[in-house]
Amino acid sequence: MSKFLVTGATGNVGRHVVSQLAEAGLEVRALVRNPGTARLPDGVEAVRGDLTVPESLEPALRDVESVFLLWPGYSEAATAAAVTAVARHARRVVYLSADVEDLADGEEPALFHQSVERLIRHSGLSWTFLRPGGFAANTLGWADQIRQGVVRWPFGQAVRALIHEKDIAAVAVHVLTSAGHTGGRYVLSGPEQLTQAEQVRIIGEVAGHEVRWEEQPLDEAREHLTALWGDPGFVETALKGWGAAVDSPERMTDTVRRLLGRPPLTFRQWAEDHVADFR
Template sequence: MTGATGTIGRHIVSSLDEAGRRVRALVRDPAGAALPEGVEVVRGDLSSPGTLEAALRDVESVYLMWPGIAVDPRVVEVIARHAERVVYLSTDVADLADGEPATSYHQEIERLIRKSGLSWTFLRAIDFATNTLGWADQVRQGVVRWPYGQASRSLIHERDIADVAVRVLTSPGHDGARYVITGPESITHAEQVRIIGEAVGRQVRWEDLPVEVARRQLTAAWGNAAFVDARLRAWGSFVESPERVTDTVERVLGKPARTFRSWTEEHADDFR
C-alpha cells in the first residue's frame, strides 16, 4: 500500500496487521517508517515508477493515495501488471464523460484506473477533519480568523476513511463503487471552532476574515492562486448550501460515522 506513514495510512496498516493480513508498505524512507513489526516495508516512490516493480510482486490489492505530484500514467500501468484491484483515495469529484478534460489530478488518476483493466473502488472523501489543525496556532491565541464562518462542512474523521478502506480491501462486493464518504453532520466553520475550544477547555472566538484578505494570505501561504480561488468559492457556496452529508460510512461499516466532536476530543492535545 501507498501512503502507509500518513494520517490515514497508518490506521489502515495497523488494522490490516491486527487482522492478520499480510501488508507490504511502500515508503520513501524505510528506516523512518516506524510501522508495526509484522509489516513488510519496501523502498519506493510514486514519482519514480521504476521503483514500484519489486514492491508490487505477488500483490493482490493496492491501496493508492496520490501525494499531489504530477500524474504519471506509468504508475497505474505498473500496478495493473501486478495487482488485481486498486482502492483509490480520491475526493468528491464528478465522473468524466469520454473526451472531457480532467480538472484535477484525482480525475486524471480515476480515468487511468478505469481504463487499466483493474478492478477498482474509489473512496471519494469530501474533506478531512484533520485540516482544521491548520487553525491550531490561532486556537492557542483564542481567536480564529478565517473566511466564511457560516460555511457548513461535513468533515470526516480519518479513522472512518481508514475503516472503510480496510473493509473494501478485505471483503467482496465493492468493485466499481464510487463511495462518497463524509462525516455524519454538516457544521459551520464557526461552530467547529467553538467545539474545538470546548475540547481544549478554552473559549475560542471566531472572527470572519474578509475574502480578499484571505485570498492574499492563503495565496502567500499555499503558493497556488487557482487552488485558493477554488477553495474560497467552495466555502462561499457552503454558506447557502451546506456541504452534503452521506450515509456511506454507516452503510459500508454498519455503524455511524464518527462525529466532529469525537475527533476534537481525540486531537485536543494538538490544539493546546
C-alpha cells in the same frame, strides 16, 4: 495469503489503513520514502519507493494482490506509468479520490482526481473509488490560532460534513478485504453538518478553553493563504468552495453506516482524538 500494499502509509489516512490491516492479521507492505523513520506497526514490511518515480515501485509490488492508492501530487506521465506498474502486478486497487463528478464518455477531466480515476478505469484493474468530502484533519491548520484563542479565517458560516480519517481508513480496509465492491464509487462524509465557526467552538471546548471566530475579509484571506500555501490557483479553489458551502452545505451520505454497520465518528470525537494538537 493475499498481500496488501498501502501507499501514503505514514499519512493521516494511510497510517490507519496500515494499522487496521495489521490488526486483522493480514500481510501488509507499506510504500514509504524512508523506511527508517516510518514508525510502522510490528509485522508491517516497509519498502522504499515513490509514486512519482514509477520505476521505484517494482520491489514494492512483487506478490501484491491489492493496493490502497493515494497520490501525493500529479504528473500525467508519472501517474500513467505508476498505474501501469500497479496493473502489471496487482488485481485490484482502492483509490482515495475526492467528491468529484463522474466523467461522461469523451469528456476531458477538469480535476486531478478525475484524471487519475480515468487512468485506473482503463488499466484493467478491478477498482473502487473512495470519494470523501472535507477531511476533519484539515482543521489542524488552525492549531496555532486555536491555542491563541482566536481563529481569523474566511467564511465562518460555510457548512461542512467533515469526516474522521479513521472512518475513511475503515471503509478502505472493508473494501480491500471483502467482495462486491468492484466499480464502486463511494462518497463519504461525517455524520453532521457544522459551520466552520462551530468547528472552532467544538475544538475549543474539547481543548478546555474558549476560542472565538473572527471573520477575515476575503482580500486579506487571499493574500494570507497565498503566502501560506504558495499556490494561487489552489487558494482560489478553496475560497470558492468555502463560499459555496455557505448557501449550499457540503452533502452528507450514509455510506459509512451502510458499509461498516455503524455511524461515522462525530467531529467532537475527532477533536478528542487530536486534543493534544490544540493545546
